[in-house]
Amino acid sequence: MAVQVRGEVLDIRRVGAYQVLSLTAPGIADIARPGHFVTLGIGGEESSMLLRRAFAIHQVQSRGVYGGTLDIVIGVHGKGTRWLADRRRHDAIDIVGPLGRPFILPKERVPCVLVGGGYGSAPLFMLAEQLRERGCRVDVVVGAATEEKLFGVLELKRLASTLTITTDDGSLGERGRVTDVLPELMDRVDAAVVYACGPMPMLQRVAEVAEERQAYSQCAVEEAMACGIGVCMTCVLPVVGEDGVTRMLRSCVEGPVFRGDRVRWNDVGTIPTDTLGAPVEGGH
C-alpha cells in the first residue's frame, strides 16, 4: 500500500559519481522492503517537469526522531535529477511509496548471489542484510564502467561473504563485466538464487547464467516511467505469464522485480507478435 507524503531533506552527500539523498518519509520507511522504490515530485508545485522520478530505496531507518527516513541514490542524467542533486537540508520533497513488487526472499537458507551494475547496487544493501538474517550465504558482485561509478563498495564488503568487483576499464577489481565473473562465482558457492539490479543487457545475461544453472533469478528493471503507480502504461515490457501467454506488463506495479526467466529480454522495446492483443496485419 503506497502513500503520498511530504518529506524533508535530512542530508545530501556525494558518493563517487552519485549523490545519496536522505529524506524523512513517515509511513513509507517503516513498511519498505528490498526492491521497493519511491517516486519524487520534481521542481515543486509549479514545476514544468511533470513526471515524477523513480528511485530504488537504498536504506531505511524506521525508528528515531524523524519517524522513518530513507536513502536513495541519484545519478545525475538530466534536468530532473540535477534539481534533486541541488536540494539542501530542510527542503521539502513530495514522495510516493513504497511502490512496486519487492525481491522475493527464499524460505530456506540457500546461497544467494547479488549482482549490481553501477548504482544498481543501491537496493542490494537491504537485501543482503535481510538474506543474512535468514541465514543465507550472500556473495556480491558489483561492476561499473569506472571505479567512480561503483557504488557502496566498502559497505558491501562488510555485508557479503565475498565481494567481487569489475570495471570496464580495470580501474578497480577485475577488468570486464559483472557477468564475466558471475558463472564461476555461482558454481563455486552453488547459488540457488541470483538477485540483480542494473542495465537491461546485464539483467538479460544474469537471467541466462541463472537459467543455465537452474537457479532462480530476480531482476529489478529500470524502465522509463511517468506515474510509477500503474495508471499511465508507459513502463511496459513483454513478460511471459504462468499460462505461457506474453503480456505487456507494467514495471511499476507488476515489477520492478521480475523473474529473469519470464522476461523476454530480446524483445524489450517491441511488441512481440504473439503478445496478447498484439497488432494484426492491417490493424493498429
Add this chain to the structure above:
Amino acid sequence: MSRAVISQGPLPGDEPVVQIDMSTDLAGIELPSPVMTASGCAAAGRELDQFFDITTIGAIVTKSVMLQPRSGRATPRMAETPSGMLNSIGLQGPGIDRFIEHDLAWLSERGARTIVSIAGGSVDEYAKLAARLRIARGVSAIEVNISCPNVEDRGQVFACDPNSAASVIQAVKRHSEPRMPIFAKLSPDVTDIVSIAGAVVRAGASGVSVINTLLGMVINPDTMRPHLAGVTGGLSGPAIRPVAVRCVWQIRQAFPDLPIIGMGGIRSGMDALEFILAGANALSVGTAVFHDPSAPVRIHAELQRALVDRGFSSLSEAISYAHRPKDAIPEVDDELDFISE
C-alpha cells in the same frame, strides 16, 4: 483499504473554508463534484484509491477500452516536454469483456460513479462496445473516444471528420440504453471544433468532452531519431491548457445548453476555475495525476476556495460566467473587487 494522503497543496481543512454547493448536473447525472479523472490517466480507479477516496470525486473516467485485448505500442511510449508530456500508449487494455468483469465490477462494488470510455477501429466496433455496456451494471455515462491520436491510420481519427464522428455517435446511441448519457470526446487537431461538436450533437450525443491530446513529436538529440517508438504521440499537460480553454469557450458560445466536460492541463483549482468560467459543466484531471496522485481531491478543494473567494454561492453559478455580457449587472452582490484587479 486504508489510505494516507499528505498533499503537497493546501489541504481541505488547513483553514476553515465556507462550503458551497459543488454539485453539477451532467446530462441528467448528478455529480457531487465537477472534478473527475481523465480517460487514460486513472486506469480503472483502483490504483488511485490508495491515495484518495475515489467515491468522493465526481466520477472515474476509465481508460478507453476496445472490443478485444490490446497490447498497445512499443516503448518508448513517453517523453517529458515543457509543462507537459507526449504519450504513445496505443490503447493498451484488457478488452471489453474482461473490463466489465474485472474493472467495472470493482468500481461498482466500490461505489464509484463511472464514466466508461470506449474506443474502436470501426463504426461497427463502437456499436458492439455500446451493446456490451448496455447489459453491464454500474455505468453512469459513456465517453466515446473518437479522437485518440495514437493509431497508425490518421483516417481512423473519427473526430477529424464531421461525418465519421457522427456515424460513430449514431451507432453508439442506437445500441445504448436510451437514457444513457453519451459524450463524444473531441480532438483539438481540427480547423473548426464547433462544426464537429455540431455534428455529434445532431447525431445524438448528450454532450462533448474537450479536449483529447494534440498530436506532437519529439526528436531524441542523442539517437537523432524520433524519441517515441510510435514516432508521434499525444501532447497533454498544462502546456495545452489555453488550447483546451479556447475549445470549451467556442463550443459553449455555439451551444449555450450543451453539457461539456472540460479537460486539458488542469493542475490546480485556478486552472479548473478557468474551464468552469469558460463553460465546462464538469472537469477531467489527467496528466496532473502523474505528478500528484491526489490531484483530483486537491483540485476540488482549491476550486471550492476559488469560487468562495469570488463570491459564488454554488458551482453552477460560475459555469459559463466568462460569457456574460460586458455590461452585465453582476449577479453576485458582495465584493467584486477582483474584477477591477
